[in-house]
Amino acid sequence: MRNNRFAINTVVGIVLSLFTFNGVQAAATPETEAVIHSERPAVEVMFVLDTTSSMTGLIAAAKDKIWSIANTLASADPAPEIRMGLVGYRDRGDVYVTVYTPLSSDLDAVYAQLMQFEAVGGGDAPESVNQALAEAVNRPQWSRGDAVYRVIFLVGDAPPKMNYQDDVKYPLSCTKAARKGIVINTIQCGNMSGTRSVWQEIAQRGEGRYFQVAQSGSAVLYDTPYDEPIARLSRTLDDTRIYYGDAAHHEEMESRKETADAIYSEASPAAVAKRTIFNSKSAGAKNFYGSQELVQAVESGEKKLAEIPKEQLPAKLQSMSDKELAAHIAKRGEERKALQAQIDDLAKKRQDYIQAKVVAEKDKGAGSLDSKIYECIQAQAAPKGLQYTEGPAY
Known part of the structure; x- marks a missing residue:
């Protein structure tokens, strides 16, 4: 399908x-x-x-x-x-x-x-x-x-x-x-x-x-022992998302979930790990949450539960009392924090692993697609007030 x-x-x-x-x-x-x-x-x-x-x-x-x-x-x-x-x-x-x-x-x-x-x-x-x-x-x-x-x-x-x-x-x-x-x-x-x-x-x-x-693109590609564990946690983290809104919005967000499922099925573990790390950053929040995500909206204070009509909730949550719904959202939030903490720990280990590779193979990255794109971004984004100092991500 x-x-x-x-x-x-x-x-x-x-x-x-x-x-x-x-x-x-x-x-x-x-x-x-x-x-x-x-x-x-x-x-x-x-x-x-x-x-x-x-x-x-x-x-x-x-x-x-x-x-x-x-x-x-x-x-x-x-x-x-x-x-x-x-x-x-x-x-x-x-x-x-x-x-x-x-x-x-x-x-x-x-x-x-x-x-x-x-x-x-x-x-x-x-x-x-x-x-x-x-x-x-x-x-x-x-x-x-x-x-x-x-x-x-x-x-x-x-x-x-x-x-x-x-x-x-x-x-x-x-x-x-x-x-x-x-x-x-x-x-x-x-x-x-x-x-x-x-x-x-x-x-x-x-x-x-x-x-x-080079014709192949000269990209530097690294697989790490942490890619598959991060990918597994990422799928579970995605499942903590709860959307609210009208029927059209639920359909749109369901499509977003299907897209994520397809990525897990078809992308490499390394690509999924990098997607997960991006989603954990403030710049990746929109990609992870989409719009009108219930747990994030309530925990951030953006929305109060009382402001959301029950008919805008997923069908399985509509029969819950206000107390049950609040507890359910709080539980999802705690699950999300625990998963994110595990991902952050693995992401740091992954970065340390790659950094050691980069240092050992510094000549490999000097003329790579990664370095060339980074040089463009670093120089051209500076006049916009954006400072890049960490080098290309792998």
Whole structure:
């Protein structure tokens, strides 16, 4: 059922993407979401990822590294709000041209889409880079505010196809990005002829950085003895969540639970462990709680039980007395604290284990994808008041 659900979501995304951009200029597509004004520090990242067959290694690495990147972003002082999104691209004539996933604090949903990407198609070198970049600039709900670090990472190995008459060419997208305060960094995988000069130009026009990595992505991947225990505790911790609200909200949150279940079934223990560690940080609270989570709302004082109509509670709690309900919520809260304490202890041991590896293999990480992305984030987020000093998370 889980795989079928994700397959349906992927097909829907493909159909919508083809419908929206088949013969229509991407720059003419209006921003479909309302503007958000952010008063607190925030990081918003769109990954624009070539998903053709030559990118097999990089896509496999990305499925593991996205939670590492999230943890790197969360390590800033002060801790920012984090939103991510994706544009996967191929070329016209492939199964899809682009698949778009909006910017969201629901990183589970973004990760679920990333898990569906498979490296297929391509083969004729130039790809629909122009269309993918135009989508990344124009479609997301980018926040406004001086404290928001807005960034695009364009990742691929082939140059853009420049002979589509109805395409929006990358110079225009770069100009619009600069106008919106969006930095564009380019990551060239491999050394295909003709890619370097264009990738460098896009980075220059996008006021970002260009760097090159091996075709596989040169990501540093560490498995630890603590990954599986953290993953087991994480599943139990997720089960402590109780949502309240109308029927539509319960359905939305049930979908969130199904997404988490699919991650536990399909992701590696290392990826689940990194997701769990991210969720335990203040920057990951929105990903863990979602919205209108009862235990958090009551314990934080955000809501009083008396303010919540019984019909907005899960069906199995509606027959409880106020005293029984309060006791049930308190019990869940205590369970959550105990689980989180165990996770925190294992997370520290995991970090110590990895740190020893990093020190022993320091040359391995120097030119890695992890280090290059960290260098971009560290330099570009500083003017927004975000200080990164801990190095990349693994």
